[in-house]
Amino acid sequence: MLVPWLAPCDQKLVHPNAMFETPEEQKAYIRSWLAGRVDFQPAFDIHFYPGRYAIDKGSIVPVGDVTECVPEEEADVAVLEEPEHLTWFHHGTRWTDKFSHVVGIIHTNYLEYARREKDGEKKEKLLRGVNATVARVHCHKIIKLSGAVQDFARSITVNVHGVSPHFIGVGRKIAEATDTETSSFSKGGYFIGKVVWAKGYLELLERVAEYNETAASENQLALDVFGDGDDFKDVIKTAARQKLPLTFHGRADHAGENTQGYKFFINPSLSDVVATTTAEALAMGKFVVCARHPSNEFFSTFANCRTYSTREEFAACVREVLHTEPKPMPAEDLRRLTWQDATKRFLDAAEPDPPPAKLRDRIGQKMSDFFAAACHNTMTASEAMRCLVGGGAGTLLNPTVDLADWRPDEWSGGVMDRK
Numbered sequence: 001m002l003v004p005w006l007a008p009c010d011q012k013l014v015h016p017n018a019m020f021e022t023p024e025e026q027k028a029y030i031r032s033w034l035a036g037r038v039d040f041q042p043a044f045d046i047h048f049y050p051g052r053y054a055i056d057k058g059s060i061v062p063v064g065d066v067t068e069c070v071p072e073e074e075a076d077v078a079v080l081e082e083p084e085h086l087t088w089f090h091h092g093t094r095w096t097d098k099f100s101h102v103v104g105i106i107h108t109n110y111l112e113y114a115r116r117e118k119d120g121e122k123k124e125k126l127l128r129g130v131n132a133t134v135a136r137v138h139c140h141k142i143i144k145l146s147g148a149v150q151d152f153a154r155s156i157t158v159n160v161h162g163v164s165p166h167f168i169g170v171g172r173k174i175a176e177a178t179d180t181e182t183s184s185f186s187k188g189g190y191f192i193g194k195v196v197w198a199k200g201y202l203e204l205l206e207r208v209a210e211y212n213e214t215a216a217s218e219n220q221l222a223l224d225v226f227g228d229g230d231d232f233k234d235v236i237k238t239a240a241r242q243k244l245p246l247t248f249h250g251r252a253d254h255a256g257e258n259t260q261g262y263k264f265f266i267n268p269s270l271s272d273v274v275a276t277t278t279a280e281a282l283a284m285g286k287f288v289v290c291a292r293h294p295s296n297e298f299f300s301t302f303a304n305c306r307t308y309s310t311r312e313e314f315a316a317c318v319r320e321v322l323h324t325e326p327k328p329m330p331a332e333d334l335r336r337l338t339w340q341d342a343t344k345r346f347l348d349a350a351e352p353d354p355p356p357a358k359l360r361d362r363i364g365q366k367m368s369d370f371f372a373a374a375c376h377n378t379m380t381a382s383e384a385m386r387c388l389v390g391g392g393a394g395t396l397l398n399p400t401v402d403l404a405d406w407r408p409d410e411w412s413g414g415v416m417d418r419k
Helices: 008-014 021-034 083-087 110-115 120-138 165-176 201-214 232-241 276-283 312-323 331-337 341-350 359-380 384-391
Strands: 001-008 049-052 059-062 077-081 101-106 142-145 155-157 187-192 223-226 247-248 263-269 285-291 303-307
Touching: 001 008, 001 021, 001 059, 008 049, 021 049, 059 165, 077 083, 083 101, 083 120, 110 120, 120 359, 142 341, 165 276, 165 331, 201 223, 201 232, 201 247, 201 312, 232 247, 232 341, 263 276, 263 312, 276 285, 276 331, 285 312, 303 312, 331 341, 359 384
Parallel strands: 001 049, 077 101, 101 142, 142 155, 187 223, 187 263, 223 247, 263 285, 285 303
Antiparallel strands: 049 059
8 A cells, every 4th residue: 555655844744733744653653543444454565755845736636757756666556646636736657557557547537626726727627638648648438437527438437435344333332222112312413524615515504504694593404524634714604604503522533422313414525526425424323314426326325325316305305314214224235335345336336348349449448548658758847737737846856865854845836836
């Protein structure tokens, strides 16, 4: 498993409460974190590649050619989480040249994020083309977690995500409870997620405001909100200005005790590809109220999921979950949420596609990919161009020093990055 290593200047921005002096320290932390969340002993190796935290993007950009971090004798099958993100500024060996089979998993709807920024329509069109190009160049197969994201060559849409056994265990306990007269839930509704407007907070405030406009004073929708992020203060101020009954508790672990006991989870986000928090809430036997959207298609098949398209439907869903109890989760539904089941779906979806039947089409596909890769590699070879389009200064080549001693300059964004 390859994960990004951030220099101290970037660690302070991303995880200030868990600073690491060496990659070995972070590796030990990762293993300790995993030990409390999975029901087996992970035996895979963990390696690091250099990364920079791009402040303007709110995400990590690889530094240098990440393929160099993998020994030639181990380059068989690669799974790229967010392949477009990993290769926006990639310069060097094509992943498909180094590995026999490369599977990309599309997690994030970057087009939706771009659309919400200044000049969003132009950024979306440009990013759509870049995403399609780099994913085609560096992947043999693309797995989209839902239909909420753009089209990609050689792609299939399958939800290959599961949830931690902890959540499954909570759901099983609730399903096995025999005293149906007593509710398993002592609290009402909540929302949890990184506090960034694009992560559903704009929609959350709108839906609560709409509901409470017509609800009687004693039936107002009040929610507890868990999370932290760049827009935390702004979201709180906006909610207070609108006099919305939202209580903000800051960052929390969805598996922690302070998020247990809630009867329903509301997730109105329209920017998700597949919301992990929604899956976790369902696994714990709660009601989920979410938008009728491609990102929620998988979840809509569960008995405790309620979807809406209009404010009237949202109000009806809320009234139902306020006054009824969730149904115990059937064993079959719990199984569909497990990582074991998700892994089976992944193995099926990741199978290589058969090549085009016609020789002309096979040659055309290879030539198209080759020229697209050559053009992209030429553009990303220029330090000036990388800085212009937001790749960041000093990200072209791998650091020449040990990662623990690496001290990059301050991050600088490109002309199209949000300021």
